[in-house]
Amino acid sequence: MPNQLHPFDSIQDYEITLAAKLIKDGYNPADNVHFVLIDRLEPPKRDTLKYLEAEKAGKPLPEVPRTAYAYFYTKQKHLHKALVNLTYKHVITTTTLPHGTVGPLLPEDVIECESWCMEHPLVQAEVEKLQLPPGYVVRTDPWMYGTDSEHEDRFLIQYYMYLVGSNGHEESNHYSLPLKFAPVFEAFTKKFVRIDFLPGGVDEKVTATLPWKEVLPVEYHYKLHGEKPRDLKPLLYVQPEGVSYEIEGSKVKWQGWEFRVSSNNREGMVIYDASFKGRSVLYRLSLSEMTVPYGDPRVPFHRKQAFDLGDCGFGSSANSLALGCDCLGVIKYLDCLRCDGEGNPVLIPSTICMHEQDDGLLYKHVNYRTFDSTQARRREFVLQTIATVANYEYILNIVFDQIGQISIKAKATGILSTMPIDEGLDVPWGTNVGPGVMAAYHQHLLSFRIDPAVDGHNNTVVYDDAVPMAIDPVLNPYGIGFVSERTVVEKAGYIEQSPFTNRAVKIINESVINPTTRKPVAYKIDTSARQMMIAHPTSFNSRRAKYATQQMWVVPYKDNQLWAAGEFTNQSQTDTGLAEWVKGEAPVRNTDLVVFATMSLTHLPRAEDFPVMPTDNLPEINIIPYGFFEKNPGLDVPQSDNKGKNSMYYEESKKQSTAQNSDCCKKASL
Amino acid sequence: MPNQLHPFDSIQDYEITLAAKLIKDGYNPADNVHFVLIDRLEPPKRDTLKYLEAEKAGKPLPEVPRTAYAYFYTKQKHLHKALVNLTYKHVITTTTLPHGTVGPLLPEDVIECESWCMEHPLVQAEVEKLQLPPGYVVRTDPWMYGTDSEHEDRFLIQYYMYLVGSNGHEESNHYSLPLKFAPVFEAFTKKFVRIDFLPGGVDEKVTATLPWKEVLPVEYHYKLHGEKPRDLKPLLYVQPEGVSYEIEGSKVKWQGWEFRVSSNNREGMVIYDASFKGRSVLYRLSLSEMTVPYGDPRVPFHRKQAFDLGDCGFGSSANSLALGCDCLGVIKYLDCLRCDGEGNPVLIPSTICMHEQDDGLLYKHVNYRTFDSTQARRREFVLQTIATVANYEYILNIVFDQIGQISIKAKATGILSTMPIDEGLDVPWGTNVGPGVMAAYHQHLLSFRIDPAVDGHNNTVVYDDAVPMAIDPVLNPYGIGFVSERTVVEKAGYIEQSPFTNRAVKIINESVINPTTRKPVAYKIDTSARQMMIAHPTSFNSRRAKYATQQMWVVPYKDNQLWAAGEFTNQSQTDTGLAEWVKGEAPVRNTDLVVFATMSLTHLPRAEDFPVMPTDNLPEINIIPYGFFEKNPGLDVPQSDNKGKNSMYYEESKKQSTAQNSDCCKKASL
Structure with a gap:
């Protein structure tokens, strides 16, 4: 299969499996290999150009090896990058990245991060101080830690904390109720670092967490915002003869x-x-x-x-x-x-x-x-x-x-x-x-x-x-x-x-x-x-x-x-x-x-x-x-007309819907 | 009828007729009144605001007189402006505009201007010098004269001259074949003023008209450009339940x-x-x-x-x-x-x-x-x-x-x-x-x-x-x-x-x-x-x-x-x-x-x-x-879905058109 792929084709599921296997083969289970990314590496241009030339000329296609790159952690600590030749099924190189290099996070890692934070006793203690009324629960959004020091080399996560109103409805807009403390943790090791307090005034001053004074959230979800939907008639795009692509x-x-x-x-x-x-x-x-x-x-x-x-x-x-x-x-x-x-x-x-x-x-x-x-x-x-x-x-x-x-x-x-x-x-x-x-x-x-x-x-x-x-x-x-x-x-x-x-x-x-x-x-x-x-x-x-x-x-x-x-x-x-x-x-x-x-x-x-x-x-x-063509290259675009009946008059449409309505009335009155 | 009109309604045909009649009544036929514009005059805002307030409150509507303004020439020379009260059917004022004021032109005036120019012996003499090969005729576009002198007080028209190729086809693109002379006439009086010659080089220099060296026009009209139309499948906008307006x-x-x-x-x-x-x-x-x-x-x-x-x-x-x-x-x-x-x-x-x-x-x-x-x-x-x-x-x-x-x-x-x-x-x-x-x-x-x-x-x-x-x-x-x-x-x-x-x-x-x-x-x-x-x-x-x-x-x-x-x-x-x-x-x-x-x-x-x-x-x-509403005023817009079946998968569409095609084939082969 792989040799049927075009050099520009996306990575395939079996290629991800293969790359992961080849990389994991180089480690012990105790190394706890945790991938955060496996994807296709862009092939060198000089190779793809030869391929494209042959393709255009209808000549035999040169082989462009499929290559993957992967980021992964070992021992919840070290970030590595590996290159894998998928065509010949071997790891090309593995590099341990310099200490302090931080990779991306998987979506499920982010969700997991939320749990650690919420379960941590120091965070729970802070939540306690809010003395929340019934119907409110806490939710957190993990944030990338930005950068504010040349000396920071830990992979950190900043957590912004919010309340969920509307009886804790899962679609409630917690961004409407931001809290004033923000815990910081180390990623992967789950180590608590500190709690930052957020200013709520017109300057940089912060206060310790106080009991929360209730305000109602501004909801966006149709189940929660309470607004009656407007009347809006459907507008359809129809291609009765199929598409042009x-x-x-x-x-x-x-x-x-x-x-x-x-x-x-x-x-x-x-x-x-x-x-x-x-x-x-x-x-x-x-x-x-x-x-x-x-x-x-x-x-x-x-x-x-x-x-x-x-x-x-x-x-x-x-x-x-x-x-x-x-x-x-x-x-x-x-x-x-x-x-x-x-x-x-x-x-x-x-x-x-x-x-x-x-x-x-x-x-x-x-x-x-x-x-x-x-x-x-x-x-x-x-x-x-x-x-x-x-x-x-x-x-x-x-x-x-x-x-x-x-x-x-x-x-x-x-x-x-x-x-x-x-x-x-x-x-x-x-x-x-x-x-x-x-x-x-x-x-x-x-x-x-x-x-x-x-x-x-x-x-x-x-x-x-x-x-x-x-x-x-x-x-x-x-x-x-x-x-x-x-x-x-x-x-x-x-x-x-x-x-x-x-x-x-x-x-x-x-x-x-x-x-x-x-x-x-x-x-x-x-x-x-x-x-x-x-x-x-x-x-x-x-x-x-x-x-x-x-x-x-x-x-x-x-x-x-x-x-x-x-x-x-x-x-x-x-x-x-x-x-x-x-x-x-x-x-x-x-x-x-x-x-x-x-x-x-x-x-x-x-x-x-x-x-x-x-x-x-x-x-x-x-x-x-811009002066690429010698003249407008669209003269061959067909002239527009209403032959396909793609349009009608408002008055005609009114008559149709009135006719439909009166039909309905007749049926109802029978 | 007029009192049923809203102050913002466009001018009506009978209002134009009335305004013209009232104005012409003030002149002799020898004055040769020639209108170039009759339209509704914007009512004073203080009047319309009272009207709008009453309208919103459902109260009796105050009268806002309908007024027209008109520009017209007399004796092919003098430009006048008249204001006409259409509600009470009288001319409010007529002003003769200062000498040198030039009004707009009617589309049919423009077309007529073309004829004078083309028929003028001096223009025809200039065309002669081109020694046109068969299949080419001359066409002119009248142009507003711009302004380049504080002392000019005539209403002038500048004519840019072009050749019509493609055997003089009425849809041929004359803009593709510009000529190098441009007559100037007085509007209405049709007086010849002069011929300007156009530079064709890299500077301001001009030459006398020489025999024309044939080049083919670049045509845009589908009857003339000679390109085969592309295949493009129709795309229809359909509103089966009528419109929302x-x-x-x-x-x-x-x-x-x-x-x-x-x-x-x-x-x-x-x-x-x-x-x-x-x-x-x-x-x-x-x-x-x-x-x-x-x-x-x-x-x-x-x-x-x-x-x-x-x-x-x-x-x-x-x-x-x-x-x-x-x-x-x-x-x-x-x-x-x-x-x-x-x-x-x-x-x-x-x-x-x-x-x-x-x-x-x-x-x-x-x-x-x-x-x-x-x-x-x-x-x-x-x-x-x-x-x-x-x-x-x-x-x-x-x-x-x-x-x-x-x-x-x-x-x-x-x-x-x-x-x-x-x-x-x-x-x-x-x-x-x-x-x-x-x-x-x-x-x-x-x-x-x-x-x-x-x-x-x-x-x-x-x-x-x-x-x-x-x-x-x-x-x-x-x-x-x-x-x-x-x-x-x-x-x-x-x-x-x-x-x-x-x-x-x-x-x-x-x-x-x-x-x-x-x-x-x-x-x-x-x-x-x-x-x-x-x-x-x-x-x-x-x-x-x-x-x-x-x-x-x-x-x-x-x-x-x-x-x-x-x-x-x-x-x-x-x-x-x-x-x-x-x-x-x-x-x-x-x-x-x-x-x-x-x-x-x-x-x-x-x-x-x-x-x-x-x-x-x-x-x-x-x-x-921008902070006009207290929040997003579109929460009541219905959530989007495919219930109205406004969309389908490419693969589905392909199957349909293949099925249609094979049906056609079956019928054809019976």
């Missing part, structure tokens, strides 16, 4: 596009080898990292900085998407596989959904002399994955259109991470969202790794600014002229944002000249200007996520440089990703290069974001052909 | 929203008196002006600056939208009425379409302990209008969501305005888009007028910046804190863009405090930072559209201050709108105020934008409740 294994074909898609634990979903109308556009595209730093300055809230890929994994935290709920239409689902602590495969079904949708008009022109209208509707192909990272949900869409464009769209939803606030107060770094509950300002910074292949792998990044021409009595006598000025990015580094010159970052291929424009073919990486990481440059927040201090970066391609903040982000001291890769300012012109682009959302919560937050759009990243 | 006359009710919508000649569509869940949000919302300045510095291209509302009218240029083509689902259409030169009503059917659509998730949260998922889909109500302004199309959507948000979305499509370019050359202010054809850089600047009523009419505009806190050993020891700093806009003027402090402009009501947040209730006016007007501040382009030099403006409300660049934009010397209204810096705090927000698109054409341009999104303007 074809999917076989990881290979997707749609409207001129061909690409592969696979799932992995860390990035959730990855697009590979995307070409449009036979011309290559991207080698690989994925979410690379996300950090969520909070702006509440007070101890211990300063440690609230999550890395949702490195600490948790966007694939291992992915939702099982449901038909008609997360996605409408005719849907193809893909699964994600992760391991459990023993190294057994765990299936998370339907973590990626794929379908077509309509998005208004693709183009239109009406000839004002004849009133003839030329118009095509814009059909899209969407890949979606949604991850739940404790309180927050992230919705990620990668959208292909019919004319060579790829759009990356992300939305945040879920429940705000909350802090206690004393009655009658408010603070300048957060918003009161309910009685006794405040949501601190924070940011979401999602870095996307764009590994381009614009008509081949040797590409160059440039940026074009729109600048006014000087007034000139001959050439620009009326002072209205403006031109585009190009800057070539020669060395690895970041590109400054410049919205007021309409700065446009482009990936070009200097060897391929577009005969129409007489310029190198290009794809534009288009996004909006945004405030990046606000935290002080010397702060751990910034140092651990240097990638998030600038919007766009360019680096030369290197195998295994996938994750913007580095491989191990949990309790990291520093960004070992982009911060390292740009050192040395390697040349990036006319070479195999990678662009990292970050979506930033400075989120100052509003009352409407609670108890469950309406989806908040992050700025889109659009990958747009 | 109700429309009666101009009144729309949907998902807690109530508002009115009407059409007019200049703005296309207007939203009035919008409230959500019984609380007022907006008094009036509309597109106010759009200017399109071009960046080609060379004479005579410097005069390419269109004002698509003031010069043409977004309603009078609106498309008749078609079911299944411009809009999918169950659609309610509204019409627009304009006048002809005689003052007869002309119906433009279906210029506004309204319907529901799905837009992904409204919110979602998965309880990671129980895997229970709470989620609702986001339904939207869309109002759409599309205007064709010669070569370009503009798609305008006003979108209401289920939780109190209004989004304004605009897209540009259609055909680029082109210039000739000599073989083997390119210029720094434009892009070659085909053989011999260049599209100059330009901007689209659309100003929206937002007349708010956030819990009442006395509102205040503020902006909040997210700024880092200073490092402080006690309060901010780790340097990660940030706060929001509020600035109140006290005086009429503009607000500077500041994307790197996440500047958020809000309309607040200082008298209404949100009990959750303890802050005044607010709506945020959210958009992205953009480059505004690039032309030199002293240029006519900037002086005529001062509004377009800044993104956001605040002014006190005054009746009849609707149009951002002033009432008469055609050949205007200066912006008589916002530029005037902000003078004197009137106080705007806690008063009835108006916000103008401009979408800007600096459009550097790409090869893919020709021969017909894929829709290009302008930055959205979102009007978002």
Whole structure:
């Protein structure tokens, strides 16, 4: 079986089993091997390129060995990383990671962590002091410990404590009732470290735990919020003749596009080898990292900085998407596989959904002399994955259109991470969202790794600014002229944002000249200007996520440089990703290069974001052909019409439903 | 009949007829009255507010007289403006506008203008010099004359000349074959002024007309482009139980929203008196002006600056939208009425379409302990209008969501305005888009007028910046804190863009405090930072559209201050709108105020934008409740599910279509 897999196919269940077995074979049972991750290792690009070439030419396919990487603990203490050759069934290397390196946690480890904490006598003693009225129980959310010391080398967990109202209902919104103490434990060893107390006033001051004064929770669950549902008529997406896409294994074909898609634990979903109308556009595209730093300055809230890929994994935290709920239409689902602590495969079904949708008009022109209208509707192909990272949900869409464009769209939803606030107060770094509950300002910074292949792998990044021409009595006598000025990015580094010159970052291929424009073919990486990481440059927040201090970066391609903040982000001291890769300012012109682009959302919560937050759009990243084609590549998209009867008049619909209703009445009166 | 109309209802056909009759009664036939516009005049706000109050209270409705305004020419020369009381059937005033004031043109006037030009012997003589091969004919696009002199007081028209290839086919893309001479005529008097010659090289130099060297046009029309249509399966929007909206006359009710919508000649569509869940949000919302300045510095291209509302009218240029083509689902259409030169009503059917659509998730949260998922889909109500302004199309959507948000979305499509370019050359202010054809850089600047009523009419505009806190050993020891700093806009003027402090402009009501947040209730006016007007501040382009030099403006409300660049934009010397209204810096705090927000698109054409341009999104303007509600107002939106069977699995769909296909085969083989 393994040799039938494509190098870009996701890890298989038997591959996880095999990797776990080979690794465990090297240890004694007393070593207590506990896996936290087993996944496919990205094959070296030079190997896959040979494979892809042979595949395109219909020649015999070279072997690209399947390789897994695994993180595991031994003796509840030491973190190791192993590489396993799955094709030849042997462990390639095992490395014990430097003391202080902290790996991700499995979902079931997190749940288990909750139990230790809640059962610990010191925690129970603190709960006692609350003198809770009947109908309230305590619940805890474990949090990654952030970083606030160069000398900390334990794997720590911070626990935020909440009350569950509504008679302890399992769906009650505990984020509505935050408590004012937060225990700290060592992970795995379960060692109690201390209890932090949380400020509830307008400054850093804390108090000992006092009896709790009852306030009612703000509930979001339909069983608990007590609101009568609105009347909303169903809206169906129907494709009576089937879909326009074809999917076989990881290979997707749609409207001129061909690409592969696979799932992995860390990035959730990855697009590979995307070409449009036979011309290559991207080698690989994925979410690379996300950090969520909070702006509440007070101890211990300063440690609230999550890395949702490195600490948790966007694939291992992915939702099982449901038909008609997360996605409408005719849907193809893909699964994600992760391991459990023993190294057994765990299936998370339907973590990626794929379908077509309509998005208004693709183009239109009406000839004002004849009133003839030329118009095509814009059909899209969407890949979606949604991850739940404790309180927050992230919705990620990668959208292909019919004319060579790829759009990356992300939305945040879920429940705000909350802090206690004393009655009658408010603070300048957060918003009161309910009685006794405040949501601190924070940011979401999602870095996307764009590994381009614009008509081949040797590409160059440039940026074009729109600048006014000087007034000139001959050439620009009326002072209205403006031109585009190009800057070539020669060395690895970041590109400054410049919205007021309409700065446009482009990936070009200097060897391929577009005969129409007489310029190198290009794809534009288009996004909006945004405030990046606000935290002080010397702060751990910034140092651990240097990638998030600038919007766009360019680096030369290197195998295994996938994750913007580095491989191990949990309790990291520093960004070992982009911060390292740009050192040395390697040349990036006319070479195999990678662009990292970050979506930033400075989120100052509003009352409407609670108890469950309406989806908040992050700025889109659009990958747009810009003089890549010689002309609009969508002239062959069929003209739109109502032949398929996809639409009807309101008045017609009214008559139908009235007719139906009167039929009902007749029957009832008989 | 008239007294049954709501003050916000569009003008009626009999009202146009009446206004024209009353005006013409004041003239002799020899005066040759030629109307260019008859439309409803916005009633004074103090009158409509009394009406709305009575309407809400169910009390007798006060009379708000229906009033029309009209622009017309006499003796092919003098422009007049009349106000007509339609209720009491009399002309209120007639004003002869100052010499040099130029009104808009009717669509049929434009077509007629083409004939004069083409038939003129001097133009024909110039065409002769081209020595056209068989299969080519000449076509002309009249253009507003822009402005380049303080001393020009004639109503002028500039004609850009093109060849029609494809054997003169009426749908052939003449924009692909621009000629190098451009006649100038006086409007109405049809007087020849001169012929301008167009540069085709890299500088301002022009040559006399030479024999034309044949190049083939780049065609966009499906009858001419010669491309085989792709296979694309239909995607239907079906609402088997009818729609969730109700429309009666101009009144729309949907998902807690109530508002009115009407059409007019200049703005296309207007939203009035919008409230959500019984609380007022907006008094009036509309597109106010759009200017399109071009960046080609060379004479005579410097005069390419269109004002698509003031010069043409977004309603009078609106498309008749078609079911299944411009809009999918169950659609309610509204019409627009304009006048002809005689003052007869002309119906433009279906210029506004309204319907529901799905837009992904409204919110979602998965309880990671129980895997229970709470989620609702986001339904939207869309109002759409599309205007064709010669070569370009503009798609305008006003979108209401289920939780109190209004989004304004605009897209540009259609055909680029082109210039000739000599073989083997390119210029720094434009892009070659085909053989011999260049599209100059330009901007689209659309100003929206937002007349708010956030819990009442006395509102205040503020902006909040997210700024880092200073490092402080006690309060901010780790340097990660940030706060929001509020600035109140006290005086009429503009607000500077500041994307790197996440500047958020809000309309607040200082008298209404949100009990959750303890802050005044607010709506945020959210958009992205953009480059505004690039032309030199002293240029006519900037002086005529001062509004377009800044993104956001605040002014006190005054009746009849609707149009951002002033009432008469055609050949205007200066912006008589916002530029005037902000003078004197009137106080705007806690008063009835108006916000103008401009979408800007600096459009550097790409090869893919020709021969017909894929829709290009302008930055959205979102009007978002921000601490207006005490919590998420969408908890009562029904949870999403697949009970209505709105979705199916890809594999299921495949089986169905295979089954259908094999059935077909069976039948065929019988």
